[in-house]
Amino acid sequence: MAKGKEYDKLLKKRANAVKALQYHEKKVKDMSKDASNAEAFNRMSEIEHSYERFKLIISEMEECDEFDFNDLDPPTEDIREIFITTMAVLRIHTQGADGSSVLNSTTNTRSEKKVKLPDIVIPTFDGNYKEWTTFYDSFHSLIDQDTELCDVDKMHYLKGLLKGTAFKTISKLPITEANYKIA
Incomplete structure (x- = not known):
C-alpha cells in the first residue's frame, strides 16, 4: 500500500531524528571522564531537544490515516x-563529589526546593471548547510564559499537544518563529 507524500516526509523526519539521537548516544559513549560539565550540560540540552522533536514527529505520524506501527524502525x-540511558550517563557525569547534581545547582533555581514535585502534564486539546480553558491556562503558564523557550520550541510543543480538529487547524503551518504567534 502506497503512503501519502506528507506521511513519507514524516517518516524521513523521524529517521533524521533517530540519527540525531544515535549520534548523541555515540558522542556520550566516547566522552572522556575528564570532559567538562559544560560539555555534558550542552550534550544534555541537545539530546533533550532532539528527543522532544522525535516525540512531536511521532505525534504527527499518529494523526495520519496511513500510520502503521510497522513503519517505526x-x-x-x-x-x-537510547534517550533514557544516555541522559542517565550524563547525569552521573555531572554529579559533584558529594553526589549532588551540579546541573540542579547551576541551571535551575526552581530545583532548590527540598521536595521533588511530580511533573505537570499539559492536557492535549482536540478542539472541544469545554476543555479550552484548562488547556490554555496550562499551556500558557508552562510553555508560553517560559522565557527560556524560543517561539520555534513553543510551536513544537503546541503542535505536539493538539489533536483532531485543533491540530488540523494549524497542521499546515511550518514550525517557525512567526507562525507561533499566528497559531
Whole structure:
C-alpha cells in the first residue's frame, strides 16, 4: 500500500531524528571522564531537544490515516531507551563529589526546593471548547510564559499537544518563529 507524500516526509523526519539521537548516544559513549560539565550540560540540552522533536514527529505520524506501527524502525521504545540511558550517563557525569547534581545547582533555581514535585502534564486539546480553558491556562503558564523557550520550541510543543480538529487547524503551518504567534 502506497503512503501519502506528507506521511513519507514524516517518516524521513523521524529517521533524521533517530540519527540525531544515535549520534548523541555515540558522542556520550566516547566522552572522556575528564570532559567538562559544560560539555555534558550542552550534550544534555541537545539530546533533550532532539528527543522532544522525535516525540512531536511521532505525534504527527499518529494523526495520519496511513500510520502503521510497522513503519517505526527502530521501534519507538528503542529510541526512548537510547534517550533514557544516555541522559542517565550524563547525569552521573555531572554529579559533584558529594553526589549532588551540579546541573540542579547551576541551571535551575526552581530545583532548590527540598521536595521533588511530580511533573505537570499539559492536557492535549482536540478542539472541544469545554476543555479550552484548562488547556490554555496550562499551556500558557508552562510553555508560553517560559522565557527560556524560543517561539520555534513553543510551536513544537503546541503542535505536539493538539489533536483532531485543533491540530488540523494549524497542521499546515511550518514550525517557525512567526507562525507561533499566528497559531
